[in-house]
Amino acid sequence: MSFLEAVRLALHTIRTQKLKSFFSAVGVCIGVTFLIAVVSIIEGMSQYMQNDFAGKFFPVNTFELRHRPNITIGNVTEEQWREWQRRPRLRETDIAAAVRNLPADVAWTPYSADGISAAYGNLKPKQVQAYNVGADYFRIKQLKLTAGRVFTPQEDALGANVIVIGKDLVDAFFTGIDPIGKEIKLGPIPYRVVGVAEPQGSTFGISMDKFVIAPFRSPLKRLTNRQKGVIDAVMIQSPSELAMAGNMEIVRESMRSHRGLRPAQPDNFSLETASGALEFFAKIKKYLALAGIALPAIGLIVGAMVIMNIMLVAVAERTREIGVRKSLGARRRDILAQFLVESATLSTVGAAAGVGLGIALAYVIAAVSPLPAAVAWWSVVLAVAVGGGVGVVAGVYPASRAARLDPIAALRAD
Amino acid sequence: MSTSADLSVTAERRAVTGARGAAPGREWVIVTRGIERQYDMGGEVVRALRGVDLAVRRNEYVAIMGPSGSGKSTFMNMVGCLDTPSAGEYWLNGQLVSTMSDDALAQVRNKEIGFVFQTFNLLPRATALQNVELPLVYAGVGARERKERAAQALEKVQLGQRMSHKPNELSGGQRQRVAIARALVNNPSILLADEPTGNLDSTTSEEIMRVFETLASSGQTVIMVTHEPDIAAHARRVVVLRDGVVASDESAEAYRARVLGG
Numbered sequence: 232m233s234f235l236e237a238v239r240l241a242l243h244t245i246r247t248q249k250l251k252s253f254f255s256a257v258g259v260c261i262g263v264t265f266l267i268a269v270v271s272i273i274e275g276m277s278q279y280m281q282n283d284f285a286g287k288f289f290p291v292n293t294f295e296l297r298h299r300p301n302i303t304i305g306n307v308t309e310e311q312w313r314e315w316q317r318r319p320r321l322r323e324t325d326i327a328a329a330v331r332n333l334p335a336d337v338a339w340t341p342y343s344a345d346g347i348s349a350a351y352g353n354l355k356p357k358q359v360q361a362y363n364v365g366a367d368y369f370r371i372k373q374l375k376l377t378a379g380r381v382f383t384p385q386e387d388a389l390g391a392n393v394i395v396i397g398k399d400l401v402d403a404f405f406t407g408i409d410p411i412g413k414e415i416k417l418g419p420i421p422y423r424v425v426g427v428a429e430p431q432g433s434t435f436g437i438s439m440d441k442f443v444i445a446p447f448r449s450p451l452k453r454l455t456n457r458q459k460g461v462i463d464a465v466m467i468q469s470p471s472e473l474a475m476a477g478n479m480e481i482v483r484e485s486m487r488s489h490r491g492l493r494p495a496q497p498d499n500f501s502l503e504t505a506s507g508a509l510e511f512f513a514k515i516k517k518y519l520a521l522a523g524i525a526l527p528a529i530g531l532i533v534g535a536m537v538i539m540n541i542m543l544v545a546v547a548e549r550t551r552e553i554g555v556r557k558s559l560g561a562r563r564r565d566i567l568a569q570f571l572v573e574s575a576t577l578s579t580v581g582a583a584a585g586v587g588l589g590i591a592l593a594y595v596i597a598a599v600s601p602l603p604a605a606v607a608w609w610s611v612v613l614a615v616a617v618g619g620g621v622g623v624v625a626g627v628y629p630a631s632r633a634a635r636l637d638p639i640a641a642l643r644a645d
Numbered sequence: 646m647s648t649s650a651d652l653s654v655t656a657e658r659r660a661v662t663g664a665r666g667a668a669p670g671r672e673w674v675i676v677t678r679g680i681e682r683q684y685d686m687g688g689e690v691v692r693a694l695r696g697v698d699l700a701v702r703r704n705e706y707v708a709i710m711g712p713s714g715s716g717k718s719t720f721m722n723m724v725g726c727l728d729t730p731s732a733g734e735y736w737l738n739g740q741l742v743s744t745m746s747d748d749a750l751a752q753v754r755n756k757e758i759g760f761v762f763q764t765f766n767l768l769p770r771a772t773a774l775q776n777v778e779l780p781l782v783y784a785g786v787g788a789r790e791r792k793e794r795a796a797q798a799l800e801k802v803q804l805g806q807r808m809s810h811k812p813n814e815l816s817g818g819q820r821q822r823v824a825i826a827r828a829l830v831n832n833p834s835i836l837l838a839d840e841p842t843g844n845l846d847s848t849t850s851e852e853i854m855r856v857f858e859t860l861a862s863s864g865q866t867v868i869m870v871t872h873e874p875d876i877a878a879h880a881r882r883v884v885v886l887r888d889g890v891v892a893s894d895e896s897a898e899a900y901r902a903r904v905l906g907g
Contacts, residue, residue, distance in 0.1 A: 236782060247770045555766045558727060559827070560755020560783040562748040638727045642766065 237572035255541035256581025259621055262530025263582045263614040267589025269523035270610035275603035290371050292475045293468040294504045296329055318499040320461045328489035332481050336470050340365035341447050343455040343463040350416045351404035360442045363452045371468045379411045379426030382446050390448025395426035397440035420450050535625040542574050542629035553633050554641025567634040574626025575619050582618020586611050667700035669736030674834050674866050675701040680733035682719050693719040695889035706861035708880035709870045716889040721870045725758055725837050726750045738834045755783050759828025759836045763843035765820045767812040773823045774808040780831040798826040818849035838869040854879045874904050
């Protein structure tokens with residue numbers, strides 16, 4: 232009997248026993264549903280982290296010079312923490328030294344940020360993220376405006392009281408009014424709106440549009456970093472990933488000589504890249520992937536046991552049929568193939584249904600939660616292969632029992 | 646009748662040569678030599694067959710009879726290649742099958758033997774046509790040719806109009822005719838019927854016996870196992886087993902005269 236013949240026979244048997252087939256395939260179906268859904272969520276988060284999240288916090292090919300790492304991976308030891316505390320803070324006076332040897336194709340900006348309260352007229356003040364940055368910030372972040380303009384080099388150099396605001400402030404303060412030229416109070420300091428930034432969307436359900444961007448030297452810096460002369464970071468963007476690696480070394484050497492570090496002494500500053508943030512995520516992803524394997528695996532094991540059970544029952548019920556087939560010339564391997572293919576087909580059908588359900592589930596989760604979904608094609612292939620494999624494994628024992636039946640005894644069965 | 650005269654001549658010659666004289670080959674489709682079969686039933690050895698010698702010519706129509714416990718079922722399983730003897734030789738259509746492996750026996754069953762069972766043994770979820778196709782499936786015949794040949798076989802037993810019916814949509818007689826079509830579809834050397842009328846009423850039994858009669862006259866070798874003397878009397882030759890050996894082997898006329906009193 233050919234393979235195709237066996238598949239056709241199996242499909243026929245499945246069709247004629249719809250309810251029983253449904254119950255036998257449901258375990259594999261659920262396992263595969265979870266497999267697809269979990270993989271697509273992990274994949275979605277991962278894509279999100281790389282393209283979106285990392286991009287929002289770390290522009291491409293950009294690293295930051297900081298006092299200590301902003302994003303820490305795992306637990307920080309007491310000793311490490313104390314070492315960070317001993318480090319000198321990053322100051323405005325470090326900026327020129329840090330960037331002095333960088334090539335001309337590099338864009339850089341000092342950077343300080345903090346949450347502050349913004350008010351307009353008599354409206355309820357709004358909590359926003361305030362940034363003190365240089366004019367290159369817009370280029371580095373590829374931040375485009377929907378209205379107005381960015382600050383001019385003069386405004387930047389002089390530290391004028393001008394801001395570019397995020398969309399949430401427009402919604403809060405300027406419904407039906409042109410925000411350009413209006414005055415917003417950041418803490419006690421009045422600022423004039425010169426531009427509105429393009430909407431940035433949200434990350435994990437948190438709006439990315441609640442911000443104001445002011446020139447680095449403007450008075451806001453008293454609020455974004457309360458220690459006089461101290462800044463959060465210097466953002467440095469290189470034209471390529473390769474150039475970034477080289478530029479990091481240039482900044483490292485410049486900073487070391489600026490601070491008079493001897494070769495044996497470690498850096499007393501940090502150079503942080505998006506890969507740091509991504510490394511952190513990679514660690515989360517590992518645990519998620521473990522859950523992503525465990526959950527479907529349990530489903531598939533249960534599914535395999537159900538199928539094995541159902542196939543044993545099927546062999547017992549169809550002993551007479553097996554006897555008849557043997558009397559008509561079916562060899563052991565024909566009977567073996569028949570039941571193996573039936574079991575595999577059953578579970579593959581279940582797996583296929585699970586693929587559909589899993590994709591649907593992934594999109595439902597994506598719709599009702601901030602988690603994005605990205606159905607990975609390899610997970611679909613894997614799911615169907617694993618589903619079929621489960622059927623084969625579960626079918627081996629029942630099928631070999633069927634194949635070994637004595638035709639005379641089988642023909643005599645009820 | 647001239648046929649009965651021929652048969653009595655055959656019977657006489659057999660009396661002279663005996664089964665041991667028959668050489669397996671073209672003329673003798675079945676030759677068994679000293680077939681024995683023992684079962685171990687919980688430590689007790691049961692000798693179901695104690696040396697059966699039988700030779701059947703091509704085109705013969707033989708009834709095998711015997712009371713229960715005579716070994717007739719065991720012998721039928723041997724002849725049908727469902728079982729192998731503990732001792733002795735069985736030649737089927739020139740092949741020594743008594744020493745073959747399971748899978749080789751399966752292929753012999755597929756090619757050489759057409760089974761007709763008392764309980765029909767049709768697959769309940771398959772149509773008449775699909776049931777008849779089964780032996781061809783295991784013979785590796787392609788789908789189109791299979792359908793054609795199965796349809797032809799069903800036409801032969803006057804079931805051309807019932808091909809797409811499932812067994813439970815057919816009468817007992819029709820089911821048995823489907824089974825006969827299935828038995829014949831791969832052109833077997835022997836048609837082996839085990840109590841073929843056991844589950845049928847007398848009218849339907851007659852109808853089925855007429856089918857066998859037609860097949861036998863057209864040259865099909867038929868071996869029929871039965872315990873009913875009037876069914877056995879339809880055959881041309883009657884072999885009676887008792888206690889695992891051949892007790893009598895005679896023409897149907899002789900059997901009728903002896904057992905049914907003419």
